Amino acid sequence: MAETSVRLKAWKSLVGGVNIILGAICGSIMILMLVLTCVNVAMRYIFDNPIAWADQFTSYGLVYLTFIGAPYVLSKHGHVSMDLFSPKRDSILKNRSIVVINVAGIIYCSMFFLLSVRELRKVIAKKSMVLDAIAVPEWIVILVIPIGFALLIVQFVDNMLAVKQDTSE
Helix, strand or coil, X not given: CHHXXXXXXXXXXXXXXXXXXXXXXXXXXXXXXXXXHHHHHHHHHHCCCCCCCXXXXXXXXXXXXXXXXXXXXXXXXXXXXXXXXXXCCCHHHHHHHHHHHHHHHHHHHHHHHHHHHHHHHHHHHHCCEEECCCEEEHHHHHCHHHHHHHHHHHHHHHHHHHHHHHHHC
């Protein structure tokens, strides 16, 4: 029992550390996008010379924010949710519904993880490029998608373990 508790604490510590890193990465990407957009607007209107690749970087930044930020938001319970059960009266039913929701999340994310890995392999094999202001290997844009789904799976597991830990205490 004590060994399980130590492992659970180590797991929680690892996932918590990863979430802090994810939050820092998202914050950094947002700051870069903000600064780049402001500089690009100034360059466009003051000097009539916009940064050609700024919109492309901002678009890719949004993709990365979505897939890196989703596990972080899920860890903070920041996704849209409804309180269907009274915390005092229906705690067993509430915990069961949380487990069902997390299992559904794991299944959903696992399917999309597998699909995105398959697509990533195709893109790498084709050596396809995104031709915009700057030619970028397409795999760089797509790589974050399976990573994001893998991190979401880990977070859904972590959320289920939190329910288990709450009911055992």
